[in-house]
Every structure is written in C-alpha cells, then in structure tokens.
Amino acid sequence: MSLLDRERSIAHAGYSRWLVPPAALAIHFCIGQVYSFSVFKLPLTHVLGVDGSLPGDWKQTQIAWIFSLAIVMLGVSAAIFGRWLEAAGPRKAMFVAAVCFGLGFYVSYLGIIQHQLWLIYFGYGVIGGMGLGLGYISPVSTLIKWFPDRPGLATGLAIMGFGGGAMIGSPLAIKLMSHFRTPSDVGVAKTFLVMGTLYFLLMMFGVFTIRVPREGWKPDNWTPPSKPRTMITTHNVDVDTAFGTKQFWFLWIVLCTNVTAGIGILEQASPMIQELFKGKIGPVAAGGFVGLLSLFNMAGRFSWSTASDFIGRKNTYYIFFVLGAILYFILPRTGADHLDSVVLFVTISVILLSTYGGGFATIPAYLRDLFGTHHVSAIHGRLLTAWSVAGVLGPVLVNYLREYELEHGVDSAGAYQTVLHVMAGILVVGFMANLLVRPVPKKYWLPEGSGDAQTSFGQPLAERSK
Amino acid sequence: MLDSLKSRFAVILLAWLLVGIPLGWGIFNTLLNSMKLFH
Numbered sequence: 130m131s132l133l134d135r136e137r138s139i140a141h142a143g144y145s146r147w148l149v150p151p152a153a154l155a156i157h158f159c160i161g162q163v164y165s166f167s168v169f170k171l172p173l174t175h176v177l178g179v180d181g182s183l184p185g186d187w188k189q190t191q192i193a194w195i196f197s198l199a200i201v202m203l204g205v206s207a208a209i210f211g212r213w214l215e216a217a218g219p220r221k222a223m224f225v226a227a228v229c230f231g232l233g234f235y236v237s238y239l240g241i242i243q244h245q246l247w248l249i250y251f252g253y254g255v256i257g258g259m260g261l262g263l264g265y266i267s268p269v270s271t272l273i274k275w276f277p278d279r280p281g282l283a284t285g286l287a288i289m290g291f292g293g294g295a296m297i298g299s300p301l302a303i304k305l306m307s308h309f310r311t312p313s314d315v316g317v318a319k320t321f322l323v324m325g326t327l328y329f330l331l332m333m334f335g336v337f338t339i340r341v342p343r344e345g346w347k348p349d350n351w352t353p354p355s356k357p358r359t360m361i362t363t364h365n366v367d368v369d370t371a372f373g374t375k376q377f378w379f380l381w382i383v384l385c386t387n388v389t390a391g392i393g394i395l396e397q398a399s400p401m402i403q404e405l406f407k408g409k410i411g412p413v414a415a416g417g418f419v420g421l422l423s424l425f426n427m428a429g430r431f432s433w434s435t436a437s438d439f440i441g442r443k444n445t446y447y448i449f450f451v452l453g454a455i456l457y458f459i460l461p462r463t464g465a466d467h468l469d470s471v472v473l474f475v476t477i478s479v480i481l482l483s484t485y486g487g488g489f490a491t492i493p494a495y496l497r498d499l500f501g502t503h504h505v506s507a508i509h510g511r512l513l514t515a516w517s518v519a520g521v522l523g524p525v526l527v528n529y530l531r532e533y534e535l536e537h538g539v540d541s542a543g544a545y546q547t548v549l550h551v552m553a554g555i556l557v558v559g560f561m562a563n564l565l566v567r568p569v570p571k572k573y574w575l576p577e578g579s580g581d582a583q584t585s586f587g588q589p590l591a592e593r594s595k
Numbered sequence: 596m597l598d599s600l601k602s603r604f605a606v607i608l609l610a611w612l613l614v615g616i617p618l619g620w621g622i623f624n625t626l627l628n629s630m631k632l633f634h
Binding site for chain 1: 611618629633
C-alpha cells in the first residue's frame with residue numbers, strides 16, 4: 130500500500146506538471162460514463178426476453194433508480210470522504226475510486242446474470258457511486274497546487290472530462306452490446322464486465338501518473354502577484370470551518386441554481402425542440418440536438434473556467450446568471466408560434482448548456498480563491514451536495530410545472546414558456562447569492578504554518594499538523 | 596540534456612494521446628449524431 134501514500138507520490142525534479150491534467154482526465158473520463166447510463170435502460174428491461182420484455186423482466190422505472198442512486202452516492206461520498214482524501218493524498222483516493230468504480234460494474238454483472246436487481250443497485254449504485262464521488266474530487270486540489278497561475282484552466286481540463294465521459298461511454302456501450310448480443314443474450318452483462326475492466330485500467334493510468342508538487346515548488350518564470358487581490362485569499366480555511374461560513378452557503382446556492390436551470394433544459398431538450406417546432410423537427414433531429422448540447426456542455430467546462438482566470442470567478446458567474454436569465458426568457462419566443470427560428474433556438478440552447486458546464490468547472494477555483502488550497506477538495510466535496518439537490522429539484526420543477534400548465538389548458542409549447550421563465554427566475558436568485566459573496570473574514574483562517582500558508586500561490590510551507 | 600528533454604516530451608505526448616484518442620473518438624461520434632439535426 131505504501132506505493133499509494135502521499136509521500137511516495139511527491140514529484141521528482143524532472144516531473145512536468147503537464148502530466149497531471151491527463152492523469153485527472155483519465156479519472157473523469159471514466160466516471161463521466163454515468164451520464165450515459167441511459168443506454169443500458171432498454172437492454173436491462175430485456176434481460177430475460179432478449180427481443181422484448183417478459184413478465185419477469187425489470188421495468189424502466191426500476192432501472193431508473195440505479196442512476197439516481199449513483200448520483201446521490203456521488204454527492205454523499207464526496208461530502209463524507211473529502212477530509213480523508215486530503216490526508217491520504219490524491220493517489221490513494223484515486224486508487225480507491227478506481228476499485229469502487231470497477232467493482233461496481235463487476236457486482237452489477239453478477240446482478241444481471243443472477244437476475245438480482247438489488248445487486249445492481251448495490252454494485253453500480255452504491256459501490257460505483259462511491260467511486261464517482263471520490264474520483265470527482267480527488268484530483269482537484271492537486272491540479273490547483275500544480276497550476277497556481279491558472280487554476281481555472283487546470284480544474285476545467287479535469288472536469289471537462291466528466292462531461293466528455295458520456296460521449297465515450299455511450300458509443301462504447303452500444304458497440305460492446307451489439308458485439309456480445311446473441312439470440313439468447315442481450316449482451317449487457319458481458320458489456321458491464323468489459324467496461325469495468327477497461328475503466329479500471331484507464332483509471333490506474335491516472336493513479337500512477339499523478340504526483341503532488343514538492344514543498345516550495347512553483348512554476349518556472351512565475352512569481353506570485355505582489356499585490357494581493359481582494360477576492361483571492363493567501364490563507365487557508367479548514368473544511369469544517371468553511372462549512373459554517375456564509376461564503377460556503379452562498380456558493381452552494383450559486384452552484385445549485387446554476388445546475389437546476391441547466392438540468393431544466395437538459396431534461397426536456399428532446400421533447401421541447403420537437404414541440405416548439407412541430408412538423409419541422411422529428412425524433413432523429415432531436416437526438417442530434419441532444420448530442421450538440423453535450424458537446425457544448427463539455428466545451429463550456431473548459432472555456433468558461435479558463436476565462437475565469439482572466440475575468441475573475443465572481444464576474445464569470447455574473448455572466449452565467451445575467452446571460453442565462455435573459456436567454457431563458459427569450460428561448461420560448463424562438464418557437465414556431467413567435468420567431469420560428471430553429472437556428473436561434475439551438476444557438477441559445479448551446480450557450481445555456483455551456484454556462485451549465487462552466488458552472489461545474491469554475492466552482493473549484495472559486496473555492497480555492499475564498500478558502501485557500503489546503504482543504505479545497507474536501508470543501509468541494511461538501512459543496513457537491515448542491516448538485517444532488519439540483520438533480521432532484523430541476524427535473525421535479527420542470528415536470529410538475531409543465532404538467533400543471535397542461536392540466537390548466539395551456540398548450541404544450543406555452544407550457545414550456547412558464548417553465549423557462551421560472552428557470553430565469555432561479556438564475557436571478559443565483560445572481561443575488563453571487564452578489565453577496567465576500568472574502569472570508571480573518572477569524573476563520575487557519576494559523577500560519579498549520580496549513581499550506583500562501584497555498585494559493587502553490588507554496589505549501591508546512592504539512593498540516595496531524 | 597537534449598535526450599532527457601525529448602523523452603520528457605514523449606512521455607507527456609503519450610499521456611495526452613492516451614486520453615485524447617478516446618475523447619476524439621467520442622467527439623467524432625457525437626458530431627456525427629449532431630449532424631442529424633441539420634438534415
């Protein structure tokens with residue numbers, strides 16, 4: 130086990146920091162597969178019947194719980210194990226994440242061949258979900274320490290991988306299922322086995338490539354800014370202390386509102402474009418639209434977080450909320466009843482999805498600016514509970530509001546107008562929360578020397594006292 | 596010195612290719628799928 134210890138992962142003199150982003154990407158690509166879980170939905174309802182469902186086959190509603198469970202476990206494990214991760218180091222945490230994620234597939238494989246749904250809930254949902262949470266936050270603080278000059282770029286690169294994971298996971302699963310399919314087997318069990326192995330191996334590349342910077346390291350030709358900036362601290366705040374600050378909870382609202390609004394459009398993307406442009410856009414074209422959204426979700430993660438290094442984190446979120454509120458307001462007016470412009474609808478939607486992704490990727494750097502690098506992964510882990518809440522709030526709001534409108538005689542296109550206007554309102558709440566974010570008061574800072582003092586510049590002065 | 600620089604560059608390139616190739620494949624597939632919107 131010592132190979133996984135933090136001390137064994139300290140970078141040697143010739144190590145390049147440009148090896149850290151691919152290591153982090155390897156983890157995020159794999160765990161991002163969770164977003165493509167829907168490709169298993171139909172095959173899992175045909176395990177017994179193969180060509181169709183038999184009475185004993187699982188229902189779609191039962192299958193849907195696997196994804197929900199995994200996402201809940203992501204938030205829970207990121208919040209619970211964040212502090213352990215900071216002490217254990219990124220390599221050990223990434224190793225545990227890889228084992229959990231791979232094991233999740235293997236246990237689910239057993240669940241499929243034994244036709245025991247609880248084994249899939251436990252495997253992919255609980256064990257795999259823990260791998261998701263640990264994997265998501267494990268490279269964050271390491272990346273920030275390696276890139277004190279460009280923390281937004283660094284975290285954007287990794288979190289972009291989570292957005293891109295579905296783009297790899299979905300075609301891979303489809304190709305594997307078609308390869309393993311026989312007249313008596315739908316092919317999903319063997320697909321789980323192969324994917325678990327492939328993902329475990331790719332994650333191992335990340336585990337053994339990642340390094341933490343040695344004490345006092347800083348990038349060549351880079352000197353920390355002599356004038357401290359108001360919204361970027363040079364001090365550190367402990368995770369438990371951070372949890373009790375107003376700043377943490379304002380950022381929690383910032384993330385929650387941004388994600389809720391984004392999920393609002395993601396959740397309804399395919400039916401919305403078809404109903405707003407009846408006769409023009411069919412299910413196939415709508416599928417293309419969903420693909421385009423996922424591309425911009427990923428691109429937004431990298432581009433917005435990189436931009437935040439130049440324009441500042443607070444300003445970046447101001448853009449998300451102001452631009453988002455305006456665009457959500459305009460979006461329903463692009464439909465066939467008003468402007469009748471598919472191009473405008475698609476353009477607005479992809480911009481909105483880019484800000485959704487950007488919100489995820491910029492938040493770690495925002496946390497680092499306010500709380501320092503010492504416990505940034507653990508604080509990030511606790512903040513991800515906002516994602517779990519938004520994951521429930523967004524779809525519930527969208528579906529119930531729409532149903533309410535339809536029940537009261539509003540046509541399907543008109544019902545979207547109300548939903549999207551509510552999303553604009555939610556973004557105004559996020560704007561207010563962002564407006565209230567102020568630097569963390571001195572009383573919350575860790576004493577000099579007990580954390581990575583000056584860590585926002587990547588110069589850890591001392592290991593945290595145990 | 597030059598050899599060590601070359602080998603360091605090769606390692607970095609290899610690491611990026613390892614994640615870049617699957618990503619490129621994923622983007623290609625998604626773009627192909629997205630094209631259906633414009634047909």
